[in-house]
Amino acid sequence: MSAGWIVGLADAAAADVATVGGKGAGLHRLVALGARVPAGFVVTTDAFRAALDTVAAQVEAPLQALGPDAPIDAVERAAAQARARLLRTASAGPVLEEVRAAYDDLAGGIARVAVRSSAVGEDAAGASFAGEHDTFLEIRGRDAVADAVCRCWASLYTARAVSYREHAGAGPAGAMAVVVQEMVPARAAGVFMTLNPANGDRSTVVCEAVWGLGEPLVSGAVTPDRFVVDKVSGEVVRREIADKPRQLVRGEMPGTAEVDVSAERRGRPCLDDAELAELLDLARRVERDAGVPQDGEFAVAEPGGPARVHLLQTRPETVWSTRAPRAATNGSGARTALSAVLATLTRGAAATSTTPEGTPDHGG
Amino acid sequence: MAADRFPSPFDIETPPGAEGWESMYDWYHLFGSERRELDEGRFWFADRLHHPDVLHPYDEIQCECWWQALGAFNTRIFAMPPAFGVDQRIVNGRLYVTPVAAPAEDVAARAEEFGKRAGHYYERWDAIYTEWKEKVTAKLEEIRALRFEPLPDLEPESTVFDHTGHSAGFRMIRDFDRLVLTMYETYQYHFELLNIGYAAYLTFFAMCRQAFPDISDQSISRMVGGLRVELYRPDDELKRLAKEAQRLGLVERLSGTEDAATLFAALRQDAAGAEWVADWERTADPWFLINTDPGHPGGYHTYPTWADQPDIPLASVREYLRRLTDGESIDRPTDEVLAERDRITAGYRELLADDDRATFDDTVALARQVFAFIEEHVLYIEHWMWATFWAKSHELSRALAAMGEIDEPEDMFFLRRYEVAEAIYDCVAAWSVGSRPRGADHLRPLIARRREIYTALRAWEPPPALGPPPTQIDEPFTVMLWGITTASVSEWLRADGDDGTLRGTAGSPGVVEGPVRVVTHPSELPDVQPGDVLVCPATSPAWAPVFARTAATVSDVGGIMSHTAIVCREYGMPAVVGTGNAVATLRTGQRVRVDGDTGVVTVL
Known part of the structure; x- marks a missing residue:
């Protein structure tokens, strides 16, 4: 057991971006704020380095061999080689044994979890790296989790991630942390912003949501319901309810499944006023704590208590927050x-x- | 079929049986061929906010008061930069109005004058408003002191021994002039502060919408409202009387359904009951001097005050007593409203750009100062002054009837004010000489004909507007006071949009469903059942107590600053205002959904 490979979201060490990546540090901050965040841990950048210690040079070799203006198919091939080498060489060893143990400690080793990359430099103000690294949902079982962690690491070496780093001037892959969190069995999920991105109105929280898991919304595959809530008065000033014929849910087997939404539910708002009020409260606290407008993702658990909105991540809003508020x-x-x-x-x-x-x- | 314009005022037909209606109104108040070129190009809308019904000839005074005073203060005194006055015409007994814009090239020069002139008032607002109350109260006392009585056979000895030097007949002529002139004078004061007050209030709205495009009207008005304004005092007095009844052990005796006269007679039989009735009577002057017109209080001579018809306030006291007995609180949560006002004001302020906060503070402070006036002037002028003016007019009409100048008191209201002055002179001259007035004989056929015309005019459904609509309605007072917007005008043009929905302005937030209760006259208020959706031309502050019973309110006229909207926000009840035709469209008993967030009423 080596100290510093696995860090709980509430641990003080999880405040360090260099250790837990942007997403991990953001989640730590939410936990510290008292927001409801699914239980989980971070596989740190130290763990990444330890796992790749002896193999890093070998893994990166195909990419190092590329010239500065290598054609895209050459990048693809080199990236695929790098990933294959990483998966082959890193999947054994003490680091992943600790990941398995940490998973066992989380809900007795039977939890369904989300495994998400948390690269250093990701989710910072100014560069979102949105969707550039992989996320694995509804993973169950210690070996499956270890495998997903490995695949997250490997996603540093997808062609698009390589190109994105090149484009963003972010340099070589560096180190990646991975967040492992229990899945919220979401009845509905979505994204929010603590201002209206359409007009820069800072008195509103704009929220978009769909039935089921939030991934189809984030990827733009479905039209969500849209709610504009006044941050100060708490009024819902606008509701645009979309037809939502399909939803992504927890599958029978580990993994997710896309299913039809029942006829009577598809045209109904997927968040009620109590849930919007709870989300508004969370959004305001997060924004006040951060000092700049935020955006984030959330999931609403199946009914069972008055408080059921879970925050999955938040980060600084990257466009309007760099401008002055609208002039009165x-x-x-x-x-x-x-x-x-x-x-x-x-x-x-x-x-x-x-x-x-x-x-x-x-x-x- | 959507038309692109409303009918020309020159194409409006006289309803059958109303031929000759023009003789009921002053010639300068009518459309005429001499002004055709000007008037046909203007957009006129029916002023159902202030004058929802056919005007009696005598009641034309009401329109004249604000026609002149509003115009003079906007156009000539404060130089309101974009707006002159609001012009008026009467068609088939209904009032149509059109706001007159200042010429665009004059706006800059007017703005400079306005800055000097209105700026003087803004800087000294509270002091000027204190003086204002004294001025208006003095005018009120002046007309309260007028007495109209049948002229005596022989003047009292005091006329001689006090060396009065003039006759009761002269005094009747003089006092009618005084009555009318004093009302006119009060209207000067009405507009001395009103439109510059609205300008400040509107500015605060504009500022909030500029910084926060998504902010609701309700949030903005909550930053300004919630003050302890005197306008709520009459309703507070009813609550106090309910509590007094409880303290005196009268709950049981007040829980019946007998009318006020019967109840008060019974209560006077013992000490506790007599104490309560005496309290009621002391309270009634001035707090029950409250006009009950739907819409603009005091707009017509025909509506009683609470004092005239104590059954109206009594119904409210009974309702408050019922709620007290059920253990409910009946107090307006003023402290909570104020705390919430301060909380949200601080909340929005925090979200502003740093260098906007000082302007925001200055503007919200001014908006709150003017808002107290905007609310309270209604009590001083629309209620006290008009109630007294109409009461004195009724007193005069009774004196004229008693002297045989007219057959019955109500006849006087079928005469224009100039004709009333003529009738008084006729009456006084005959009395003075010891001769016989031409009066009733001459007036009888005229009045009989006008009564027929009046009935025929009431059957006419006035179009909501006349003439070509402007492409954009952005005159701030039209939007805020009448609730008339580009959207509502195109809705009127669509006319038969019969999809089971009515659209208006979202006056107070919330969504409820309930049965419709159409109320067009305050005498119908006691019919309102708990949970009803009140559908009315407009509400008056006098109706406030009924809001304790209703689930929502829908009005034909009014914007977000109409009394319906203000009072509903106070009571936390949804309201859709300015629907145009809810009274004509909805029927008592229909179930509707009232969405005060979006301004839509749906028939279920």
Whole structure:
């Protein structure tokens, strides 16, 4: 047993981004805030390095051999070789034994878990690395979990990840942490932002959600319900309810399954007011703690208690949070109530909202 | 079929039986061929907010008061930059209005004047408002002191021994002029503060929407409202009387259904009951001087006040007593509303850009100052002044009937105010000379004909608007006060959009379902059952107590600053206002869903 390979989300060590990656550190912060976060642990970057210690040079060799302007199919081939070498050489050894043991400690070794990459530099403000590394859902059993951890590591070496790092100037693969968390058997799930990405309104939390697991929403495969909630008054100021014919759920076997939504449920809102209120409260706390607008993912467990919204991750919103809040005085330079009155009266239309400059997207 | 314009005012036909209706109103209040070119190009909408029903000739005074005063203060006194006054015309007995814009090239120069002039008021608002209350109260006392009585056979000795030097007949002529002029004067004060107040209030709305495009109107008004304004005092007095009844052990005796006169007579039989009735009577002046018109209080001479018809406030006291007996709290949660107001104000303020916060603070402070006036002026003018004006008018009409100048008191209201002055002179001259007035004989056929016309006009359903609609309705007062927007006007044009839904303005949030109760006259208020959806032309603060019973309110007219919307927000009850035609469309007993979040009413 080597200290520092496995770190619980609540452990102080999980505050260190270099050890647990961006996602892991974000989850630690949520746990420290008292938010409801699925139980789990992080396989640290130290574990990654220990596992690859003797084999790293061998794994990366095919990529090192590539020239700076290598054609895409050559990158593909080299990346595939690197992954194969990694999976072959890293799957044995003491590090993965510790992963198996940590999984056994989590809900007696029968839990279904999500295994997600948490690379250093991922999920930081300014670069989302959204979807560039792999995630494995509904994994059960100690060997399956160890295998998924290995595959996460290997996803450092997909062609797209290699290209993305190249493009982002992020350099060689570095080290990757992996988060292993219990799956929330989600009745509904989605994403939220602590501002309205359509107009930069910081008084709202915008939330999109679907029935079942949130992955189809994050990947853009389905049209979600959309709710705009006022951060201050708590009112739901807008609801756009989508037709949601399919959902991703926990499969009979480990893994997920896409199934039909019953006719009477597909057109119904997938979040109720109590759930929205709980999400709003969490979103506000997260934003206040971080000091900048946030976006994040959440899942709503099956009914069973009043509090059932779980946060799966949060991170700084990357577009609007770098700008100043919208001006209340619309550039009129009004400094007193009288000058504001004059600005309003001479503008003609009272209180028409302006067209936003640019419409940043969610960034998954 | 959607048309692109409303009928021309010059193509409106006279309803059968109403021929000659024009003689009931002042000639300058009518469409006429001389102004055709101007008037046909304008967009006129029916002012059902202030005048939902056919105007009696005498009641035209009501329209004239605000026509002139609003116009003068906007156009000539404060130089409201974008807006002149609101022009008026009467068609088939209904009032149509059109806001007049200031010429675009004048706006900058007007803004400079407005800054000086309105700025003077904003800086001294509270002091000016204190003076204002004194001015208006003095006017109220002036008209309360007027007495209209049948002229005496012989003047009292005091006329001689006090050297009064003039006759009771002269005083009747003089006092009618005073009554009308004092009402006019009060309307100057009404608009001395109202539109610059609204301008400040609107500015706060505009500022919030600019910073927070998604913010709801309700959130903005909650940052400003919740004050302990005197407008709630009448309702608070009813609550106090309910508590007094409980303290005096009268719960049982008040729980019946007998009318106020019978009940009060019975209560006077013992000490506790007599104490309560005496309390009621003390409270009634001035707190029950509350007009019960749907819409703009005091708009017509025909609606009683609470004091005239104590059954209305009594029904509310009984309702409060029932809730007290059930252990409910009947107090308005003013402290909670204020705490919530401060909490959300701080919440939005925190989200602003740093250099906007000082302007926000200054503007919200001004908006709160003006809001107290916006609420309270209704009590001083729409209730106290108009109730007294109509009461004195009724007193005059009784005196004229007693003297045989007209056959019955109500006849006077079928005369225009200038004709009333003529009738008074006729009456006084004959009295003075000891001769016979031409009066009733001359007026009888005229009044009889006007009564027929009035009935024929009431059967006419006025189109919501006349003339070509502007492409964009953004005149701030039209939007805020009348609730008329580009969208609502296109909805009117769609006319027969009969898909079982009505659209209006989301006046107060929440969604409920319930049976419709159409109420067009306050005498129908006692019919309202707990859980009913109140459907009305508009509500008046006088109706506030009924809100304790209703599940939601739907009104034909009004915007987010209408009384319906304000009171419903206070009571935490959904409201859809400014639907245009809910009263004509919905039937008592139908089940509807009222969505106060989106402003939609759906027939289920």
